[in-house]
Amino acid sequence: MGKGIPADLEHDTVVSQVSVNTLWIRENLSTISSPSNLSMITGHGDSMEGTFNHGDVLFVDTGIDEIKMDAVYVLNLNDELYIKRLQRKPDGSMLMIYDNAKYQPYVIQNGEKDKVQILGRIVGIWNFRRVLSMSDDIKVFIYQNARGNITARSVNNVSESDDYIQGICTQANALRTFRKDRILEDFAADRSDTVIQEKLVYY
Template identity: 35%
Template structure:
């Protein structure tokens, strides 16, 4: 029997977000996987395969989950939110060929332009009206704040200690989401390959102050699982989870450094240090 192909990181992230939202709300709403299965007209095993990331989410399951949890589909899948929106609007929407550029931009702004400033709205409409008059319409979809740029980043209750270390949870529970613009993050100097590699965690302790204060939310890149240069990392060592500055010493040794004198530097072995993520940003706008 051939092994089932693993989901792509994007599809797996959708499943993880859906599961976290379900877990966080099921008790208050009196939901179980069995009741979710009944509502979706599928088996409980199929529900488990969606939530555990074995099978990708689809529009039908996403719609049922959204209705039962009372949250928009885009909270866990912008891909399916767009698909569902297209399915529900195609019947009543006029043919694109009958719409002017201004009409199309106006529809776009009505559906997705709530985050735009009045100036940005006026510029888009002016460009569209110029196109209708025979000019050229040019929209740069990669500018900060333009429609479709924002993404949800999961915030996990993983108390990585900035001190003596803390035993990590086996199953971190998502507490809240943070909505950000990847383009804006890059303009701030945050470097990352894909936004779905980004997570939010909370630092715990005082040893990294003033760089990171107690309970500061931190933006981390979970795709970085090895030492890639001096910096601040989230890592496990001797069974405890830390957020500390790491410096390579050579000969398979790493210096573990606090940002104040509460904890003296320690030399630890690279083969006993398991990096979980690299810290990219303290959520008080301090780059690290």
């Protein structure tokens, strides 16, 4: 089972508050228990790639404290915080599913279910898109994602941590996060597309 985040730590967020009007909630989050139960949390890691990415801001319905449908939940299990898909099984156990196929599901057995606390259900993702602007801080590299697909990427307005690069991806025209250990080769920002595409065929 992938490691969660200690539940006694505050789960850090990109934003502390966002104001949304009732009409927007009705149109986009019509299934939530109450607008007053709407909260936000930041996704971490790559285990849910395909549904959301590292650094994405997620809308949580904190009025949901039990599993009535198979969905993505915020849960406390053994004093660690997870954001994972939960699926009920006929024998009463549950699967904790990682949407990234490289991780195997974890079975929550009946005897372990009393250690599970449902803190809310994920009801939406705040996808922030922006108009690209060129900056001096540009990274160009060949990248292999979790599914093994290899592509050339150009990213500007870059911010970095020890393990991740985040910035505006030219190919996606959106904010994206990339794991450094999946970068196969990087290039100078002024390297021609022809040279990069020629390199790409060797992978």
